[in-house]
Amino acid sequence: MSEFKVLLIDDEQELVSTLVERLQYRDIDAAYELTGSSAIERMRREKFDVVVLDLKLPGISGSETMRVINKEHPNVPVLIITGHGSSAEMQDMPKGAADYLAKPINIDDLIEKMRYAMNKK
Amino acid sequence: MIEDKEKFRIRYPADTEIRFFGTITASVTHELNNVMSIISQTGGLLEDLLSGNRLGRPISPESLERIAGKIRAQTTRGTDIVNRLNRFAHGADEPTGMFDLGKALNNLGQLAQRLATLRGVILKFTPEEMTLELEGCQFRILQTVFLVLLAILSEAQKGETITLSLEKNADCARVGIRLDTGRHCEIPDLSREKIIAGNIGAGIAPQNDTNGIIIVIRLPMKTPPTVGQ
Numbered sequence: 001m002s003e004f005k006v007l008l009i010d011d012e013q014e015l016v017s018t019l020v021e022r023l024q025y026r027d028i029d030a031a032y033e034l035t036g037s038s039a040i041e042r043m044r045r046e047k048f049d050v051v052v053l054d055l056k057l058p059g060i061s062g063s064e065t066m067r068v069i070n071k072e073h074p075n076v077p078v079l080i081i082t083g084h085g086s087s088a089e090m091q092d093m094p095k096g097a098a099d100y101l102a103k104p105i106n107i108d109d110l111i112e113k114m115r116y117a118m119n120k121k
Numbered sequence: 122m123i124e125d126k127e128k129f130r131i132r133y134p135a136d137t138e139i140r141f142f143g144t145i146t147a148s149v150t151h152e153l154n155n156v157m158s159i160i161s162q163t164g165g166l167l168e169d170l171l172s173g174n175r176l177g178r179p180i181s182p183e184s185l186e187r188i189a190g191k192i193r194a195q196t197t198r199g200t201d202i203v204n205r206l207n208r209f210a211h212g213a214d215e216p217t218g219m220f221d222l223g224k225a226l227n228n229l230g231q232l233a234q235r236l237a238t239l240r241g242v243i244l245k246f247t248p249e250e251m252t253l254e255l256e257g258c259q260f261r262i263l264q265t266v267f268l269v270l271l272a273i274l275s276e277a278q279k280g281e282t283i284t285l286s287l288e289k290n291a292d293c294a295r296v297g298i299r300l301d302t303g304r305h306c307e308i309p310d311l312s313r314e315k316i317i318a319g320n321i322g323a324g325i326a327p328q329n330d331t332n333g334i335i336i337v338i339r340l341p342m343k344t345p346p347t348v349g350q
Contacts, residue, residue, distance in 0.1 A: 011238075012155045014191060018162040025169050056151065059241040059279045083151045103154050104161035 002029035006114060009039040009065065010054040010081065022107050036065030043073060050114045054081040063094040070096045077117035141264045148235050149206050156199040163191045205231050212259040217344065220259045222294055223251035223287055229263050230285050233270060241279030247286045253294055257344030258321060265318045266296055269325065269336050272309040273300050276334060294340045302333040
């Protein structure tokens with residue numbers, strides 16, 4: 001029985017699929033979507049406890065995706081993945097994120113931040 | 122949408138060559154960071170499997186083969202990105218000289234691919250490979266093409282296609298940047314781009330119709346080194 005269920009949203013398939021595999025190896029129920037629109041649709045069909053979202057997405061932007069998720073699922077925390085965590089990137093950060101993670105992601109940090117964000121909500 | 126267009130073009134302003142370089146470098150390093158992240162996670166996955174193996178969970182040869190393939194593919198991707206950026210950077214070595222515009226444009230298009238992808242736009246080249254030698258300042262010529270590409274990209278919507286083309290006329294090279302929309306599009310304001318083009322003796326001619334926009338950049342086969350210096 002998984003402790004929680006997470007949806008990762010990033011257009012780099014190799015990256016999210018590997019992260020999902022590593023989370024599943026730790027008995028965490030994880031899934032991924034490559035676009036904001038497919039993630040929004042999936043969340044309308046399936047329940048997730050936490051979302052990890054890259055802001056740089058093709059089509060519907062990460063910011064817009066987060067706005068929709070926050071509106072439709074106000075109790076689901078959204079963690080943002082940034083490219084470098086630079087000051088320019090941080091200025092562009094949308095409001096409403098539970099926390100931020102810079103690439104490359106440390107899996108233990110990710111799990112800790114997800115747990116913390118869910119407990120805070 | 123107008124706000125979005127303005128934000129897009131302000132983010133990639135035309136005022137200096139340094140900003141052109143910066144825009145390309147920022148986009149490429151983002152992509153490179155993704156490559157490094159994938160390699161990092163794949164290495165992490167291998168560590169996970171090894172630590173599980175120490176606790177008695179078997180590792181299949183297929184898993185190891187798959188992980189090795191992932192690392193090899195990302196290493197190749199990363200090397201390609203670095204080589205493209207290196208070719209682009211060396212374009213600024215000489216103020217003027219002979220160079221292959223076909224190869225340089227193809228390289229620029231590859232570097233700009235991510236910017237297009239992030240807007241959900243498909244970027245194509247035609248012909249895919251072409252050799253066209255001309256004499257001029259490679260960096261400034263590419264800057265002009267890139268800025269026009271950004272201007273047209275700011276008009277593009279998700280799912281639309283931009284085609285970058287190159288052809289040789291009797292006395293000039295013609296770079297075409299076409300946005301196919303199937304709808305009427307306004308021609309973007311190209312006043313800044315025209316000033317920069319004028320500095321290298323180039324001309325910009327935009328046209329629109331019910332199917333989209335085409336902007337042709339006419340480049341002299343030999344740009345006098347004094348122009349715009």
